[in-house]
Amino acid sequence: MATAVHGPGKITELEPFAPGHRACSGCGEALAVRLAAKAIGNNAIIVNATGCMEVVASPFPYTSWRIPWIHTLFENAAAVASGAEAGLKAMEKKGKIPKRNTKIVAFAGDGGTSDIGLQALSGALERGHDFVYICLDNEAYMNTGIQRSSATPYGASTTTSPAGKESLGQTTWKKNMPAIAAAHDIPYVATACPSYHRDLMKKVTKAVETPGPAYIHILSVCPTGWRCPTDDAIKVGRLAIRTGIFPLYEVENGQYKLSLSLTKLEPVENYLKTQGRFRHLTENTIKEIQERVTREYNKLVELSGKSGGEASS
Amino acid sequence: MAKREGLEVSVAVADAAMLSDVDVVSAYPITPQTHIVEHLAELVANGELNAAYIPVESEHSAMSACVGASAVGARTFTATAAQGLELMHEVLYVASAMRYPMVMTVANRALSAPISIWGDHSDAMAVRDTGWIQIFVENGQEAVDNVICGFRIGEDKRVLLPVMVHLDGFALTHVIEPIELPEKKDVERFLPPFKYPLPLDPEKPVTMGALGSPFIYTEVKWAQEINLEKAKDVVLESWQEFGKVFGRTYSPIEQYRTDGAKVLLLTMGSYSETAMVAVDKMRGDGKEIGLLKLRLWRPFPYEELRKAVKDIDVLIVLDRAVSFGGPGGPVCSEIKAALYAEEKRPQVIGFVGGLGGRDISMAGFEEMINRGIEIARTGSEREFEIYGVRE
Numbered sequence: 045m046a047t048a049v050h051g052p053g054k055i056t057e058l059e060p061f062a063p064g065h066r067a068c069s070g071c072g073e074a075l076a077v078r079l080a081a082k083a084i085g086n087n088a089i090i091v092n093a094t095g096c097m098e099v100v101a102s103p104f105p106y107t108s109w110r111i112p113w114i115h116t117l118f119e120n121a122a123a124v125a126s127g128a129e130a131g132l133k134a135m136e137k138k139g140k141i142p143k144r145n146t147k148i149v150a151f152a153g154d155g156g157t158s159d160i161g162l163q164a165l166s167g168a169l170e171r172g173h174d175f176v177y178i179c180l181d182n183e184a185y186m187n188t189g190i191q192r193s194s195a196t197p198y199g200a201s202t203t204t205s206p207a208g209k210e211s212l213g214q215t216t217w218k219k220n221m222p223a224i225a226a227a228h229d230i231p232y233v234a235t236a237c238p239s240y241h242r243d244l245m246k247k248v249t250k251a252v253e254t255p256g257p258a259y260i261h262i263l264s265v266c267p268t269g270w271r272c273p274t275d276d277a278i279k280v281g282r283l284a285i286r287t288g289i290f291p292l293y294e295v296e297n298g299q300y301k302l303s304l305s306l307t308k309l310e311p312v313e314n315y316l317k318t319q320g321r322f323r324h325l326t327e328n329t330i331k332e333i334q335e336r337v338t339r340e341y342n343k344l345v346e347l348s349g350k351s352g353g354e355a356s357s
Numbered sequence: 358m359a360k361r362e363g364l365e366v367s368v369a370v371a372d373a374a375m376l377s378d379v380d381v382v383s384a385y386p387i388t389p390q391t392h393i394v395e396h397l398a399e400l401v402a403n404g405e406l407n408a409a410y411i412p413v414e415s416e417h418s419a420m421s422a423c424v425g426a427s428a429v430g431a432r433t434f435t436a437t438a439a440q441g442l443e444l445m446h447e448v449l450y451v452a453s454a455m456r457y458p459m460v461m462t463v464a465n466r467a468l469s470a471p472i473s474i475w476g477d478h479s480d481a482m483a484v485r486d487t488g489w490i491q492i493f494v495e496n497g498q499e500a501v502d503n504v505i506c507g508f509r510i511g512e513d514k515r516v517l518l519p520v521m522v523h524l525d526g527f528a529l530t531h532v533i534e535p536i537e538l539p540e541k542k543d544v545e546r547f548l549p550p551f552k553y554p555l556p557l558d559p560e561k562p563v564t565m566g567a568l569g570s571p572f573i574y575t576e577v578k579w580a581q582e583i584n585l586e587k588a589k590d591v592v593l594e595s596w597q598e599f600g601k602v603f604g605r606t607y608s609p610i611e612q613y614r615t616d617g618a619k620v621l622l623l624t625m626g627s628y629s630e631t632a633m634v635a636v637d638k639m640r641g642d643g644k645e646i647g648l649l650k651l652r653l654w655r656p657f658p659y660e661e662l663r664k665a666v667k668d669i670d671v672l673i674v675l676d677r678a679v680s681f682g683g684p685g686g687p688v689c690s691e692i693k694a695a696l697y698a699e700e701k702r703p704q705v706i707g708f709v710g711g712l713g714g715r716d717i718s719m720a721g722f723e724e725m726i727n728r729g730i731e732i733a734r735t736g737s738e739r740e741f742e743i744y745g746v747r748e
């Protein structure tokens with residue numbers, strides 16, 4: 045038996061997503077991609093929607109991708125992935141190419157997923173393609189200058205939901221995209237955040253190993269758009285989870301399971317005050333957010349039969 | 358020898374895709390394209406066609422999935438019409454610029470509003486500049502042959518471009534015509550297996566669809582243009598080769614009874630068949646009228662056009678689409694532009710007609726030609742006239 049080197053802190057040195065890309069400093073989304081890519085490995089094809097991660101990774105003639113990568117448009121990552129998956133399978137079946145079990149992984153932002161790309165995603169999930177779809181959720185259209193999306197949280201000020209005398213910023217609650225994915229009865233859905241990097245990588249590995257469609261929703265702190273210090277992405281992400289604003293969980297074959305057992309949630313204020321986009325919020329609004337977060341979190345606890353586990357960071 | 362039999366053109370088109378051994382079909386139904394994709398689904402379901410059939414949720418996804426399939430090196434086919442083609446619009450540019458060969462048949466249909474399921478060429482003209490090779494066919498046999506040719510042309514290493522085969526909705530898609538379906542072994546002889554030079558493959562990673570900054574975008578577009586222009590040689594070559602194997606050859610512009618004609622009518626698609634009958638009638642009446650059928654729309658056959666009209670006085674062009682507020686139908690204005698620099702050029706008279714399934718009869722063509730001759734003599738108050746409109 046071969047001896048494997050084992051160290052508790054050791055993760056793979058594989059970097060399919062190379063450094064040198066042009067993301068802003070402290071970008072949580074680039075970190076999410078890097079970690080996910082480590083877990084995805086080399087036997088994969090990446091399909092990237094238009095958005096920050098596409099732009100920063102592929103300024104011709106440079107590329108950050110050491111594995112095959114394709115970008116075409118904003119709203120069609122799931123459809124392009126469908127075609128690539130079906131194409132490979134068909135050619136393998138006909139003996140035109142060897143069977144290699146190559147995984148197709150699509151990346152898209154929250155805009156590319158929960159707004160303009162929702163239809164294509166729903167179609168691909170429903171058709172049961174064997175692929176992984178990763179939503180990089182930085183809660184706005186960052187690539188075009190911090191405009192609101194349906195994933196922007198209540199109260200956040202963006203360039204198209206600006207806070208003002210007559211407005212508290214975003215006036216709608218964040219669309220529950222993982223629940224929408226889960227409603228397609230796909231085998232695997234999970235939420236993740238780079239602040240819990242092992243948890244994130246474990247989930248991506250699981251998604252890659254799951255036959256059929258898998259969906260992972262990654263909260264990705266964007267210092268530029270959230271107006272927080274560039275060295276705070278990990279801290280802010282951790283607070284999103286510890287306050288229950290963005291709970292970490294899995295939905296395996298319809299069964300919800302919390303990834304962390306939080307005995308007590310931290311007050312949402314601790315999270316909100318770290319970011320300029322919430323700076324204008326009044327005590328009343330913060331209270332409103334707190335009530336909603338507690339209620340939603342409790343629903344999740346109930347759904348998961350209180351089977352919370354500890355996520356490692 | 359392949360035998361000629363009565364086949365619905367849509368069914369024959371699907372059979373042509375099957376004979377071409379496609380790996381992936383990704384399509385969304387829209388009248389009058391439906392019979393093509395239904396028949397393909399049936400062929401896959403019956404095991405006659407070994408391919409992945411992706412029943413996508415929209416045409417935008419249909420074309421996107423074709424792009425994905427083509428990017429991994431699969432031979433890919435789709436079909437659409439009208440609103441479907443418009444919904445695909447932005448993806449069409451991607452398919453050509455990123456050099457993915459695939460064949461799409463377009464069952465030409467009018468665009469909404471008002472909603473109309475009937476034929477004209479507004480859908481085709483709206484995608485004129487998408488960088489695809491585009492061929493207009495006149496009958497079912499041409500449709501079948503050009504689907505097969507389409508793969509050979511598009512997949513040629515000198516080309517690597519997607520190909521659109523335009524066939525008129527209903528007038529072609531829904532009629533039963535005598536068609537000779539090629540034998541499988543002959544198609545295999547004519548159409549080599551598809552080998553995309555640089556597919557998405559973990560063994561040889563490539564980045565496709567990188568961000569093009571101002572320092573490279575112009576070069577990319579210029580290369581694309583030169584490439585499409587040069588594709589004409591391969592189109593001609595493939596049509597010649599097709600003739601050697603199957604006995605039917607095609608040309609960018611087909612001439613019908615043009616000998617000694619001073620007036621020519623130019624049409625595209627299935628209307629050419631009625632126009633031929635009208636020309637026969639007028640010839641019988643002693644008039645020196647002929648017909649040009651424009652088959653290769655992109656790349657535009659400048660040379661062939663100039664040669665075909667060099668000795669005539671009047672060229673009457675029938676457009677089945679309107680360029681609103683512009684100089685006339687898109688085909689006519691393009692032909693005018695193509696002839697502008699010629700020392701000796703005919704008068705070009707434009708008509709728009711046959712919109713949204715409005716039929717033009719044999720007598721109608723005769724009337725249009727006569728009116729065209731009159732306009733050439735006396736002029737018209739308008740840049741172009743619309744044929745057969747009720748005031």
Ligand SMILES: Cc1ncc(C[n+]2csc(CCOP(=O)(O)OP(=O)(O)O)c2C)c(N)n1
Binds near residue numbers: 182
């Ligand atoms: C059809 C279309 N509409 C709009 C755009 C402009 N656009 C490009 S990226 C983008 C926003 C991307 O937001 P998101 O998906 O959240 O990704 P992020 O940049 O935030 O990572 C927009 C609106 C586009 N490229 N295509």
Ligand code: SF4
Binds near residue numbers: 073268
């Ligand atoms: S705008 Fe935000 S998501 Fe985009 S690169 Fe900068 S930090 Fe990353």
Ligand SMILES: [Mg+2]
Binds near residue numbers: 153155183184185
């Ligand atoms: Mg975003």
